[in-house]
Amino acid sequence: MNWEDFRQWGRRAADWAADYHAGLRKEPVRAQVAPGAVLTALPDAPPEGAEAMQAIFDDFEQTIMPGMTHWQHPRFFAYFPANAAPVSVLAEYFVSAIAAQCMLWQTSPAATELETRVCDWMRQAIGLPDGFTGVIQDSASSATLCAVLTMRERALDWQGNKAGLSGQPRLRVYCSTEVHTSVDRAIWIAGLGEENLVRIPTHGPTRAMDANALCNAIAADRAAGHLPAGIIACTGGTSAGASDDIAAVMDVAEAEGLYTHVDAAWAGSAMICPEFRALWAGVERADSVVMNPHKWLGAQFDCTTHFLRDPKDLVRTLAIQPEYLKTHGADGIMNYSEWSVPLGRRFRALKLWFLIRAHGLEGLREMIRNHVTWAQDLAKRLEQTDGFEIVTQPMLSLFTFRHLATADLDAHNQDLLNRINDDGRIYLTQTRIDGALVIRFQAGAFTATAEDVAMAYEVITELAGAG
Ligand SMILES: *Cc1c(COP(=O)(O)O)cnc(C)c1O
Numbered sequence: 473m474n475w476e477d478f479r480q481w482g483r484r485a486a487d488w489a490a491d492y493h494a495g496l497r498k499e500p501v502r503a504q505v506a507p508g509a510v511l512t513a514l515p516d517a518p519p520e521g522a523e524a525m526q527a528i529f530d531d532f533e534q535t536i537m538p539g540m541t542h543w544q545h546p547r548f549f550a551y552f553p554a555n556a557a558p559v560s561v562l563a564e565y566f567v568s569a570i571a572a573q574c575m576l577w578q579t580s581p582a583a584t585e586l587e588t589r590v591c592d593w594m595r596q597a598i599g600l601p602d603g604f605t606g607v608i609q610d611s612a613s614s615a616t617l618c619a620v621l622t623m624r625e626r627a628l629d630w631q632g633n634k635a636g637l638s639g640q641p642r643l644r645v646y647c648s649t650e651v652h653t654s655v656d657r658a659i660w661i662a663g664l665g666e667e668n669l670v671r672i673p674t675h676g677p678t679r680a681m682d683a684n685a686l687c688n689a690i691a692a693d694r695a696a697g698h699l700p701a702g703i704i705a706c707t708g709g710t711s712a713g714a715s716d717d718i719a720a721v722m723d724v725a726e727a728e729g730l731y732t733h734v735d736a737a738w739a740g741s742a743m744i745c746p747e748f749r750a751l752w753a754g755v756e757r758a759d760s761v762v763m764n765p766h767k768w769l770g771a772q773f774d775c776t777t778h779f780l781r782d783p784k785d786l787v788r789t790l791a792i793q794p795e796y797l798k799t800h801g802a803d804g805i806m807n808y809s810e811w812s813v814p815l816g817r818r819f820r821a822l823k824l825w826f827l828i829r830a831h832g833l834e835g836l837r838e839m840i841r842n843h844v845t846w847a848q849d850l851a852k853r854l855e856q857t858d859g860f861e862i863v864t865q866p867m868l869s870l871f872t873f874r875h876l877a878t879a880d881l882d883a884h885n886q887d888l889l890n891r892i893n894d895d896g897r898i899y900l901t902q903t904r905i906d907g908a909l910v911i912r913f914q915a916g917a918f919t920a921t922a923e924d925v926a927m928a929y930e931v932i933t934e935l936a937g938a939g
Pocket residue numbers: 552610611612613614652654706708709710735736737738764776
């Protein structure tokens with residue numbers, strides 16, 4: 473394809489995208505293909521000769537699309553959303569056309585400076601105080617890894633990168649039992665070892681880590697000669713929205729001199745609404761905070777904002793400057809590749825800039841408030857329906873429930889979930905709460921309406937035979 477052909481196909485792609493989105497309500501949300509069906513439909517060997525674009529496009533429609541789960545479907549109620557507002561898709565189109573590698577200021581000054589600006593917009597939008605500095609990472613997992621590496625280096629007086637971990641005391645990191653698996657992986661990759669991730673039990677309806685247990689664990693570790701390095705708190709855990717009492721965690725961290733990271737990958741988007749900020753009260757005392765505009769907010773995947781109370785420790789942990797990466801003759805510039813694990817960086821700031829401007833914070837707040845209200849309404853309706861139990865009450869737009877049965881509740885609910893997802897009108901996923909299998913519901917699709925959520929009630933009760 474040359475750029476003249478691109479003109480024509482680019483227009484077709486725009487039409488295709490608009491038609492695709494307009495037709496989503498008619499499609500099953502989760503792909504309804506059997507395992508291996510797409511693989512066997514694809515030729516074993518690559519083509520030796522060039523193929524016509526029309527043939528490639530036809531196969532894309534016929535072979536690939538039926539095997540796609542529609543994350544932008546208005547009735548996607550599974551996992552968490554990965555919303556892509558049309559305007560952010562458009563921004564990504566420009567980004568992929570420009571195809572700049574934005575690792576250093578001079579490799580695209582506008583990308584760096586726009587990143588500085590939109591991160592500060594996001595900081596203000598979610599109510600973090602002046603003084604926090606943001607950077608865009610590829611994922612919350614990466615941001616959490618950066619935070620764990622910083623904890624490690626800080627605790628080792630900056631000797632870990634140089635001397636390695638052998639011969640060092642055991643570094644200890646604390647979190648609740650509700651944190652995302654990205655924390656486990658960060659601990660593995662940072663070389664700390666899973667046994668040194670200390671999981672503090674949770675209590676109460678918010679499933680917050682028990683601050684007394686946290687203090688006791690730290691004291692026991694110090695007595696054993698271990699080296700406490702940091703605490704990872706969460707606001708809006710993935711399973712059921714568990715949220716730590718951030719202020720209580722910060723009291724402990726400050727008394728113990730520990731680095732703190734708050735994972736609000738999903739719930740952070742809701743903090744653009746001031747009324748939800750009580751959920752993470754105390755966050756202004758954290759060293760590091762992560763939230764994903766690529767989840768609920770509508771910035772096309774991937775786009776993670778990572779905020780640092782003082783980026784100095786992170787940069788000291790990650791910066792490395794061989795001669796070929798130095799920028800001579802420019803003072804006061806920012807090289808964001810010194811703030812993240814990968815060197816190469818996509819131009820992710822553009823879609824966030826387009827999104828915030830095109831919708832305005834008020835527009836985005838309205839979406840989030842609607843989702844929260846609709847999820848609460850649905851939880852209430854299910855609670856009042858015979859045979860249903862709300863297992864965890866709504867945390868923002870997320871709650872869990874199950875359908876009661878006389879025998880084997882877990883199997884019964886897994887079976888109900890399978891029937892719901894095979895039906896295709898809605899898509900839900902499961903989790904375990906205190907060992908029991910429950911069904912998760914979250915409202916968060918960018919284009920969802922109250923009617924879409926109402927349909928979830930119809931489908932769930934109909935398929936449970938309780939309607
Ligand atoms: C989704 C999620 C993550 C992982 O986010 P990625 O950007 O996919 O790495 C981490 N923590 C929480 C609480 C999440 O909901």
